[in-house]
Every structure is written in C-alpha cells, then in structure tokens.
Amino acid sequence: MANQPAPVILPAHFRLRCKPSPDQPSLAQAKGITLRVRGDGRRYQLRLKSHALDDASAYRVAFTPSAQQWETLHFSWAQFDAVRRGTLLSNAPPLESGSVHQLGFLIADRTAGPFQLEIAFIETYSQG
Numbered sequence: 001m002a003n004q005p006a007p008v009i010l011p012a013h014f015r016l017r018c019k020p021s022p023d024q025p026s027l028a029q030a031k032g033i034t035l036r037v038r039g040d041g042r043r044y045q046l047r048l049k050s051h052a053l054d055d056a057s058a059y060r061v062a063f064t065p066s067a068q069q070w071e072t073l074h075f076s077w078a079q080f081d082a083v084r085r086g087t088l089l090s091n092a093p094p095l096e097s098g099s100v101h102q103l104g105f106l107i108a109d110r111t112a113g114p115f116q117l118e119i120a121f122i123e124t125y126s127q128g
Helices: none
Strands: 015-018 032-038 044-050 059-063 073-074 081-084 100-107 120-123
Touching: 059 100, 073 081
Parallel strands: none
Antiparallel strands: 015 100, 032 073, 032 120, 044 059, 044 100, 059 081
C-alpha cells in the first residue's frame, strides 16, 4: 500500500483516553477492532480497560506483527481475555464493548531490548 499514513512509534507502554464525540459511532455497536500494524517480530498485547473490571485489570488480546510488512489484524470482542497483572481472570464477565474507556499497547515478550510497533490505524468493524 503506497499511501500508508505516517506510522506512530510508541513507547514501551502506551495508553489512549478520549471521549467520543456525539457523532461518532459507539463501540457498543461494533463487532470488534481492526489494527493496521507493522512490527519487529516481537509479541504485543492490545489492552482495553473496561468499567466492568477493577483498575488493575484489563481485557487483552496478543499479537505478533511481522517485521517489514504491514498487516491488518481483526479481533472480535470475544477474543479478549480478562487479566490482572498477567493472570487470567476466569470468573470475569465477557468484554462488553460499550464499557471500554481506555485502549493501550504493551510489549508482551518479557524481553528487554529495543522494539518497534508502527500503527497505521485503529478502527472498529461492524460486520463479520
């Protein structure tokens, strides 16, 4: 894709908070989330903070973007697992997208060293 937007290069832990404007569609109406990424072969997590969990917990999905080429990844809400400090919360409710209030990325391979995760876009999808 020749006309890719300039990527954003993130620090080791990145969080984003924003209040949607009234004309933006709600996450509650989406089926999942799509990322367009290029990485370095290391493992990352997309984390979603939800009002359904305590502050130390989040819903996560792991991915390993390949280096050198852009990939489009699709994650349904059902693919996200609830965790607290890396421990799976087996009794947590399934992710309800309407309760998401924060999005973050985390490098997840527990290996010190340089890394690079480029993100062309993050968007929701409604079909599939």
